[in-house]
Amino acid sequence: MNEQLEQIFVKYFQYLVDEFEYKIDSSRYDSKSFGNFIIELSKGSKKIKILSDRSQIFIDIFTPDTGWSDKEKLLEQNGIPRGRFGLTKTGLWIGYEIENQSRDLYEHKDLLEL
Numbered sequence: 001m002n003e004q005l006e007q008i009f010v011k012y013f014q015y016l017v018d019e020f021e022y023k024i025d026s027s028r029y030d031s032k033s034f035g036n037f038i039i040e041l042s043k044g045s046k047k048i049k050i051l052s053d054r055s056q057i058f059i060d061i062f063t064p065d066t067g068w069s070d071k072e073k074l075l076e077q078n079g080i081p082r083g084r085f086g087l088t089k090t091g092l093w094i095g096y097e098i099e100n101q102s103r104d105l106y107e108h109k110d111l112l113e114l
Contacts, residue, residue, distance in 0.1 A: 005029040005037050012102040013050060016041055020114055022048060046114070048105075056096035059105060061112060071105065071112065078111050 001009065005027055016022045022041040029037040039050045047062035059071040072082060072095070085095035094100060105112070 001027040001039075002029045004031065004035070005039070008037070008098070009039060012098050013039070013105075015106060016048065016114075020109065022046075048114070050101075052098070055098075056092065057098045057101040058096065059101055061114075063113070071101075074112055075104070075108060080108065080111070 001024065009024075009027075017024065020043065022043045025040045025042050025047075027037065027039045029035070034054045035052065036054070037050075037052045041048045041050075045064045049060040049062070049068075051058045051060070060068050061071055061074060062068045076082060082093065082095060085093060085100060088094055095104070105114070
């Protein structure tokens, strides 16, 4: 993991390793493409993929029973609506900001079965 990505991970997602006991399987950072990155983690048969695309963060969760699922769809299926976050001035959903994704993942760890 390069230094820039490590700083991002430590600030926002280190709890996945320290508290939830996931291990980092792979990571990629592209400073030439808006700082896009991907981090893949696993714990047993469960996997988490954190993807940054133009400063929006997307999280996918894998279990053997369901395969890959978007975190937001999993939360919606369990009664946590997207409407909990508003929109930015440019119309992007605030829920895709890194602070919100990090907090959501932590706060809903039991619901997401992390």
